[in-house]
Amino acid sequence: MVPMFALHRSPVHQVLHVGVEREPVLIVDDLLLDPEAMLAWAESGAAFQRQEGDFYPGIRKPLDMAYASEVYAQLRDLLLATFGAGGDAAVTPPITPLSCMLSLATTPQEALRPIQSVPHFDSVERNLIASVHYLCDERFGGTSFYRHRSTGFESMDAQRIAGYAPRLKQEVMRQGARSFTYIRGDTALFERTASVDAKFNRAIFYRSNLLHSGDIAVDAGLSAVPRGGRLTANTLATIGTTG
Numbered sequence: 001m002v003p004m005f006a007l008h009r010s011p012v013h014q015v016l017h018v019g020v021e022r023e024p025v026l027i028v029d030d031l032l033l034d035p036e037a038m039l040a041w042a043e044s045g046a047a048f049q050r051q052e053g054d055f056y057p058g059i060r061k062p063l064d065m066a067y068a069s070e071v072y073a074q075l076r077d078l079l080l081a082t083f084g085a086g087g088d089a090a091v092t093p094p095i096t097p098l099s100c101m102l103s104l105a106t107t108p109q110e111a112l113r114p115i116q117s118v119p120h121f122d123s124v125e126r127n128l129i130a131s132v133h134y135l136c137d138e139r140f141g142g143t144s145f146y147r148h149r150s151t152g153f154e155s156m157d158a159q160r161i162a163g164y165a166p167r168l169k170q171e172v173m174r175q176g177a178r179s180f181t182y183i184r185g186d187t188a189l190f191e192r193t194a195s196v197d198a199k200f201n202r203a204i205f206y207r208s209n210l211l212h213s214g215d216i217a218v219d220a221g222l223s224a225v226p227r228g229g230r231l232t233a234n235t236l237a238t239i240g241t242t243g
Helices: 035-045 065-074 075-082 159-174
Strands: 012-018 023-029 059-063 093-106 126-134 143-148 190-196 203-208 212-214 231-239
Touching: 012 190, 023 075, 023 190, 035 231, 065 075, 065 093, 065 231, 075 093, 075 203, 075 231
Parallel strands: none
Antiparallel strands: 012 023, 023 203, 059 093, 093 231, 126 203, 126 231, 143 190, 143 212
16 A cells, blocks of 8 residues: 555656746656545545635645655755755755645635735745645646736845835735736736646645745636645745754
8 A cells, every 4th residue: 555645756857947036946746656645635634724814815724744744855855956955065954844734725806815916925034945736637727936026026035025015015005996816927016937837746846935826716616625626735844944
């Protein structure tokens, strides 16, 4: 019997370098040997719920950290080659999983908050790596990366955020009262620099400080049923130490 979180030993992969900043995005296809087991796991146990204080436009539930541990252990060399070891080249840094969730996009567009209609970043730390593992097909939309037009920023750091946050708030407010929508390409405020299609059992990895957004395909449905919606597994891990 194949362990639920077992990975292909030699997964097919490619690296995109997006935007002017040429930040890497690692794409790994056919990640798990038995992705159907993940769907069964999603359908069992604790219910998906809306997370307090979370800007994700839908519902989530914790995923066993054994999944993240297996992913980052098996892809360790590939991740270090893609995102760099950092610091002393003679010292191989640890990769430490920090969080692990299953997510379902369920929020209708008319209920979106302004912040959910623009690209976001997960952290200002360059050594934090985020992943999205698609447990749905291409109909539900992949992930895109963006450049903020007025600043030219494609990623965020502690210095940039000080000016970026108030400027973006002003720009969104200047657009006036309107019905917010999921971003799925170029807008007056943002330019899309790259897009990765969803594909069942495909995973992407990128620095968590990149401006990005899910390409939420409303027409495909916003189902709260794992096998009928935009189901993803999402992780966050650190390479080396933070701070």
